[in-house]
Amino acid sequence: MPHSTAPPARPAPGVVELRRYALHPGRRDTLIELFERELVEPQEALGMQVLGTFRELDDADRFAWLRGFDDMASRCRALDAFYGGPAWQRHRDAANATMIDSDDVLLLRPARPLSGFAPPSSRAPVGATTPPAGLITATVCPLGEPADEALIARLESTARAHAAIGDAELVACLVSETARNDYPRLPVREGEPMAVWFSRFADAAAQRRHAERLAASVEWRDRIWPAWRTALAADPSVLRLAPTARSALHR
Numbered sequence: 001m002p003h004s005t006a007p008p009a010r011p012a013p014g015v016v017e018l019r020r021y022a023l024h025p026g027r028r029d030t031l032i033e034l035f036e037r038e039l040v041e042p043q044e045a046l047g048m049q050v051l052g053t054f055r056e057l058d059d060a061d062r063f064a065w066l067r068g069f070d071d072m073a074s075r076c077r078a079l080d081a082f083y084g085g086p087a088w089q090r091h092r093d094a095a096n097a098t099m100i101d102s103d104d105v106l107l108l109r110p111a112r113p114l115s116g117f118a119p120p121s122s123r124a125p126v127g128a129t130t131p132p133a134g135l136i137t138a139t140v141c142p143l144g145e146p147a148d149e150a151l152i153a154r155l156e157s158t159a160r161a162h163a164a165i166g167d168a169e170l171v172a173c174l175v176s177e178t179a180r181n182d183y184p185r186l187p188v189r190e191g192e193p194m195a196v197w198f199s200r201f202a203d204a205a206a207q208r209r210h211a212e213r214l215a216a217s218v219e220w221r222d223r224i225w226p227a228w229r230t231a232l233a234a235d236p237s238v239l240r241l242a243p244t245a246r247s248a249l250h251r
Contacts, residue, residue, distance in 0.1 A: 005126075007044050007248065010119045012110075013068025015075055015177055016051070017188070018138065018196065020104040020239075021063045027098035028055060028063055034094055035065075036246040037126055042087035043067070046078045051117050052249030054136065054241035057204065064138075064241055066249065068117060072179045079183045106140070107181060107188040108174035108196060111152045115173040117198075120248030131243055134251025135201045136171070138239040141232050143193040147175040151195075151231055158228040159197035165217050166210035171198040171249070202251060207240065 023031060032053070040050050049068035056062035069075035082088055096102075110116030124132070139162070147155070156173055163170040176194045181187070201207040214220050229235075243250035 005123055007049065007120045007123065010047070010049055010068075011070060012116050012119055013049050013051070014071045014109060014116070015069040016108045016110075016117065016174060017067045018106040018108060018140075019065050019067065019102070020056070021099050022101040022104070023061045023063060023098050024100060025061055028061060031063055031095060031098040032244050034091060034098075035063075036128075036244060038087060038091050039095070040123075040246060041126075042085065043078075043082055046081045046085070047074055048078045048082070049119055050248065051120055052136065052241070053244045053247045055244060057135075057240040057242050064239065066117070068119075072177070072182065076182050079186060083185065103187045105186065105188040106192075106194055106196065107177045107190075108194070109177040111147070111155055111173040111175050111195070115156065117172045117249070123248045124246045126246070128245040131245050132247065132250035133203060134243060135204050135207050136241040136243065136249060137168075137199045137201070137207060138241060139197050139199070139236050140239065141195045141228075141236040142234045143176075143195055144231060144233045146178060146193045147195060154228060154231060155195045155197070158224060159199075161220065161224045162197070162214070163199055165220055166213040167202065167206050168210050169200040171200050173197045200249075200251065204240070204242070 035053065043050055051066035051068050053065045056064055069078060152175065159170050159173050162168065174196045181190055201210065
């Protein structure tokens, strides 16, 4: 059996894209197979980090993934090299044929220098088909105003409390990157301040138990959650993300 592969050594990403694709019905596995076979290593060879690739559990026609960069300047250079390069030119028609929309993209940064994602350390080899254990959730919170130091402190406190109530591991806390998107060929959702925290669970059943504990917790329901909700422009959405076979982010 092939061994797991090690992505090129990189620093922790200072900029992260959370990308969600709406796909034509029944085409998700087609895109995932193509993506994991042909499009992971060419991106990482140009300095990008493919942090995680996921099936959304609550929508059979959604694919989500996380892509990291050292900073905004390196993001622009790497995207230009990849989308003008041979791998994308060879496979873009097949990839695009699976998609209805690819513009639901949040451009994010770590809330603090040590609160982002660790660089990927290993992933299953090309050709792997068995998804790894675990479930990732992304709690996406529309903010009433861009995050300042006080709001970041509230975010971190809320995310830690959320994890502590059950069998959850807090993975990362991110907020919107406020720099202009200097690669307009790939649109992002600008002008929508966001905070997103990512949690890891042993499996979908563990995540369901955690949700039940939250609902039953008087401390969460009556104190922690209402205090955080006052910072939000709308209710958050929780994405339940099942890692694909080659996702670097999993249990």
